[in-house]
Amino acid sequence: MKRVGIIGGGPSGIIAIRCFLSSGFDVVVFERRRTAGGLWNYTAESCKIPCPSTDPWCSLPATASGNWDSAMYDSLDTNIPKQLMDVTDFPFDERIPMFPERQDVLEYMNAFAEPYLKYVRFNTLVESVDKPKDKWVVVSKDLDSGKLSTSEFDYIVVASGNYDMPYIPEFEGLKEWNEKYPGSVLHSRSYRSPDTFYGKTIVVGNSASGLDISYQISNYAELPVIRSIRSESRLPGPEFCLTPEERAARIRDVGVIKRFDYTNRSVVLADGEVIENVQFVVFATGYLKNIPFLQNYHCTHPLISANGTHFTNIYKQLLNVDDPSLAFLAAQRFILPMRIAEVQSAWLARVWNGDITLPQHDVMLKDYNDRLEAQGDGKEFHDLKKLEDVQYYRELQSDCATTEGFQPKPFTDEDANLRANVKMVKTAYLDRYREEGVKSTSIEELMQAGYLKDYQ
Known part of the structure; x- marks a missing residue:
């Protein structure tokens, strides 16, 4: 049985487990926190950050009390409606606000994660990921005992998020x-x-x-x-x-x-x-791409641009061109991260089990270079604006639909319409909250209350 090592037990890493298990892989997830939820875990304290902060290979320390903080603040509401955040066959509670509060999202992710927690090594810090021969070698440390462990994998998924190293x-x-x-x-x-x-x-x-x-x-x-x-x-x-x-x-x-x-x-x-x-x-x-555990591998196989803004030599903004056994989940900006992580994981599982055949190296490299020329060598490289994330999702989902394994749900025209009008919907949502003190739970509720008159 082929083994997949996933670095990060936040939303993307947990979502990926279901997809790889469905395709017959052995899965191990490494998570430095004691619980799932990743970014959505709120800590009142924060760690010390360098100023200026321009080094993508820097590692931030734990807080003074030994916790791993995140970029979450106390009163955060999402900018994405829950109808576009949910993963396949696991909707948000219809009673929570259309733009959920941080605690709503954390509870949603914890509920989804419950069946998959046995695959996660919590309180475990990944010290290094390298490939000296034909297998990936992960060196990790148990943060309670300090004990180092070594594990081998056929494939590595980096799911450590985009919001760790501040710029x-x-x-x-x-x-x-x-x-x-x-x-x-x-x-x-x-x-x-x-x-x-x-x-x-x-x-x-x-x-x-x-x-x-x-x-x-x-x-x-x-x-x-x-x-x-x-x-x-x-x-x-x-x-x-x-x-x-x-x-x-x-x-x-x-x-x-x-x-x-x-x-x-x-x-x-x-x-x-x-x-x-x-x-x-x-x-x-914003943030820099930050994968300090891969720094040694990066020395001979460049993974991050010199300015720290994007992954280099990457096909479909997901797979490393030079070694397609290495992938980076949900690396893009301005996307629907949970849905994108799900469809990417389902697609990866099919690539790695042989159901989807990758193009030749030069074709994949051209995909990267074409995007580099179009988007530039900055943070915009990973931007998916307007409805580009919908198109991207549909391309990967279409590939998955013709093969066996976990099937991500289709991105419907109704979803695409909501995605295209998020700014209008959020403005109407805020208007109603200002005027009535009510946080609407759905498009239908907003329309029935007399808002979103131009929404079709």
Whole structure:
């Protein structure tokens, strides 16, 4: 029986178990936490993060109490409706909000994980993954006893997530600022709650975390909260539950930062504006690809771009071209991660058991190079925008449909329509919450309440 080693027991890793078992593989999952749930586990404390943070091979430590923290903050609601988050044959409870709270998602994942926990080695840190000969060798450490163990596998799935190693860009004066005013600079990964903020605060970035955090902080910090952005966000932020006048009073968008003047606690923008007396700066600037356990293998088989933004030589944003026995689950941005992880795992199982034949090496390499040319050598390489994730899902699901094994559910036209209109739906959801104090559970409920009049 062929063996699959999965690094990471969060949602993607747990979801993968079902797919590989269905195709007859022996599966072992390595998870450093004591429980499943991965990213969705909330910890009040956070570990120390370097500032700036630009090294993708750095390993973050555990917290002071020995826990492994995550990028989860206390009052997080999802930006994806539950109707697009669920996996095959396991829907969310119809009573929870359409855009679930973090605890809802954690409970959902824990319920799904229950039958598969026996395949997971919890409280186990993967020290290294390498391939000295024809087998992958995983060296892991039991975090209670400190004992090292070695295991061999035919295939490796990296499911350690996209939200571990923060990216904090380098700016003139930032390092000195952080040293002079300890605790005043943080990344969204370390953000937990807004009530610790006071005075003038700058949030850098306006993707999901930047939108959430700037709104939450505006209930406590000096107004308006300053938000440094490069372009308009493609996501609906919680500030849309405010009137336009209220939004303008609470959050002010400005351009990009040029430098930090640590001598007088001011931040200089590229357009020349100076923001004085800044108490806090929160970087919601994304994450680096982070697979420190594969660093030795990377030395002879490059896996991550020099800037740390994307996996290199990767076919279908999933399989390593040079050694297709190595895969990276749900590496893309702006996707439906649970569904994508499921269809990728089902497709991988068929590739590795021989039901799906891969193209020649040069064809797979061309797939990578074509995307590199189109998307560039930055974080946008892994972006699946608009309905690209739907198309990607359907391509893999179509391959799976012609063979035996676990069958991911089809991505219906109704689902695709919801995916195309998530911003409209989330805005209506927030409008109703603002006006009625009700968190809707479905599209039908929103429409019956008089919202989403243009939704078809």
